[in-house]
Amino acid sequence: MKLYEVFIRAKSGLNHRHVGSLHAADAQMALQNARDVYTRREEGVSIWVVEAAAISASNPEQSEEWFDPAMDKVYRYPTFYPLDKEVDNM
Amino acid sequence: MYSQGLQDAKGGPEPEGLLKAFQKRIDNEEKIEPRDWMPEAYRKTLIRQMSQHAHSEIVGQLPEGNWITRAPTLKRKMILLAKVQDEAGHGLYIYSATETLGITRDEMTRQLLSGEAKYSSIFNYPTPSWADMGAIGWLVDGAAIMNQVPLCRASYGPYARSMIRICKEESFHQRQGYDIMTVLARGTAAQKKMAQDALNRTWWPALMMFGPSDKDSKHSAQSMQWKIKRFTNDDLRQKFVDATVPQAEHLGLTIPDKDLKWNEDRGHYDFGEIDWQEFMEVIKGNGPCNKQRLRARQKAHDEGEWVRKAAEVYQQKQQDAA
Numbered sequence: 134m135k136l137y138e139v140f141i142r143a144k145s146g147l148n149h150r151h152v153g154s155l156h157a158a159d160a161q162m163a164l165q166n167a168r169d170v171y172t173r174r175e176e177g178v179s180i181w182v183v184e185a186a187a188i189s190a191s192n193p194e195q196s197e198e199w200f201d202p203a204m205d206k207v208y209r210y211p212t213f214y215p216l217d218k219e220v221d222n223m
Numbered sequence: 224m225y226s227q228g229l230q231d232a233k234g235g236p237e238p239e240g241l242l243k244a245f246q247k248r249i250d251n252e253e254k255i256e257p258r259d260w261m262p263e264a265y266r267k268t269l270i271r272q273m274s275q276h277a278h279s280e281i282v283g284q285l286p287e288g289n290w291i292t293r294a295p296t297l298k299r300k301m302i303l304l305a306k307v308q309d310e311a312g313h314g315l316y317i318y319s320a321t322e323t324l325g326i327t328r329d330e331m332t333r334q335l336l337s338g339e340a341k342y343s344s345i346f347n348y349p350t351p352s353w354a355d356m357g358a359i360g361w362l363v364d365g366a367a368i369m370n371q372v373p374l375c376r377a378s379y380g381p382y383a384r385s386m387i388r389i390c391k392e393e394s395f396h397q398r399q400g401y402d403i404m405t406v407l408a409r410g411t412a413a414q415k416k417m418a419q420d421a422l423n424r425t426w427w428p429a430l431m432m433f434g435p436s437d438k439d440s441k442h443s444a445q446s447m448q449w450k451i452k453r454f455t456n457d458d459l460r461q462k463f464v465d466a467t468v469p470q471a472e473h474l475g476l477t478i479p480d481k482d483l484k485w486n487e488d489r490g491h492y493d494f495g496e497i498d499w500q501e502f503m504e505v506i507k508g509n510g511p512c513n514k515q516r517l518r519a520r521q522k523a524h525d526e527g528e529w530v531r532k533a534a535e536v537y538q539q540k541q542q543d544a545a
Contacts (some may be wrong), residue, residue: 136322153385154319154326157461158534159541170315173308174392218488 136185137163139170141177149181157182232263249450254380257323265449266324268442269379271340272451273321278335278342280314282516286350287359287417295353302399303356309396313389320381336521344502347510354407356422360400362422362429362467368393369463370433373453382451401470406476415475422471423479430494431502433460439499464492 134156140149152171157163163182171177185223191199216223227410229237241260250253255261284307291307294300318328334340345363350356371393374386383532407418434456436442454462471478481496504510 134533142269152388153316153381154322158531158538162534162538169308170312173305173312190258192262193256 134158136161137167137169137182138185138188139163140181140183141167141171142179144175144178148178154185160184208211229262231526236404237262237264242254246448249378249448252376252450252483253378254383256380256419256440260307265451268446268449269382270321270326271325272446273317273382274326274331274334277314277317277321277331277345278340279346280310280317281335282342282346282520283514284310284494285519286346286348286512287356289350289352289358293353294356297341298394298500299356299403299497302465306360306396306399309380309392313392314385314386316388317361320379320385325382336517336524338508338517341506342431344510345432347513347516348424348428349512352417352421354403354417355424357407357418358421358425360398360469361404362400362425363432364393364396364400365467366429366432366463368397369466371461373459375453376450376453378450382477404476406472408476419476420473422476426479427497427501430460430464430497430503433463435456435499435502436497468492 135142135158136154137157138154139152140150141152147200155163155166155170157166162183164180167180167182172180203209229242231237242262244264245255245260245262284359287303287307287310287436291300291303294303319332322328323329335342345366350359368390371386371390375383375390377383377386404418404422407414409415437443437455437457440456443452443455447455468478468483480495482493484493486493505513508514
């Protein structure tokens with residue numbers, strides 16, 4: 134059996150969100166099992182299953198190089214630009 | 224110091240710098256995720272604790288499954304079916320979380336069936352009457368909730384997330400159990416006796432569910448430091464007793480402990496000494512139903528084999544046809 138990752142959309146308008154994984158012989162079986170395992174109480178209106186082997190993931194050991202540069206670009210945030218009191222919100 | 228004597232997967236010492244950074248993340252309440260660096264002992268402790276937990280959910284279906292076909296009404300039967308189905312689901316959530324630590328499902332199944340892996344001692348007791356369904360839901364699921372609520376904040380992300388799902392579902396389990404007890408306790412004298420007998424049977428094994436006393440618990444200190452345990456066994460047990468005694472009194476049932484007494488100074492109930500020898504015997508495999516439970520699991524595994532095979536052949540055929 135293959136490992137599938139399961140993603141569920143809680144209601145329309147929201148993103149699919151990872152909820153866990155399960156084993157199945159094929160995608161159809163994975164969907165059916167995901168329905169039984171992860172949506173017994175109206176947790177979702179849509180299910181995606183993806184073979185775990187098909188997912189490429191970033192390396193946590195490179196987290197600093199990958200994600201820290203965003204920290205010193207403070208000019209990307211609106212709070213970087215002070216406004217005169219008279220203008221107040223923008 | 225916390226890191227002293229910890230060994231990596233090859234038996235060498237864990238790198239001091241990584242260990243320090245790891246503990247700092249945990250102290251800051253950061254979650255550890257599957258691909259993050261973690262000490263080998265943390266990984267092993269989690270695999271042991273989580274797979275035991277998953278096995279308990281799976282084996283826990285058996286004492287209750289025993290009553291599905293004999294539930295007193297259709298309503299009770301539907302409720303019990305839904306509860307047992309939840310237990311299967313809970314087992315699967317935790318198995319899936321445990322697999323992220325690098326152990327396969329097949330290996331966990333093998334460890335359960337061979338008796339290498341443990342599961343909660345409570346499920347090795349028999350359920351001879353319908354009232355046991357009430358006592359299990361009320362007390363066993365009640366004790367499980369006490370244990371599991373703090374685990375929603377466990378340091379390992381996948382474990383904490385599966386616990387959140389489980390806790391949401393578990394409170395139905397406890398309430399339906401108390402509901403069964405309420406109906407029996409307010410019924411005929413014979414029904415009330417059934418409820419009392421079930422309480423007598425389940426009370427002490429339920430207290431044992433919290434594990435050995437703190438002074439004898441060998442895993443506690445490190446697990447607390449790693450935040451895969453938030454309260455000690457004795458603290459949780461006390462919480463459970465304090466919460467449960469008034470619920471029993473409300474139903475006019477008597478907790479089978481002559482030493483049970485409210486202690487004004489402590490603000491807690493004092494209670495009698497647990498029979499630790501019985502606990503150790505059940506853990507070792509000599510409880511009333513250990514063999515029966517494992518036999519039932521083995522049978523289910525063997526009889527399900529053709530289904531697993533058929534699914535794989537079907538998948539292969541679909542692939543060949545494409």
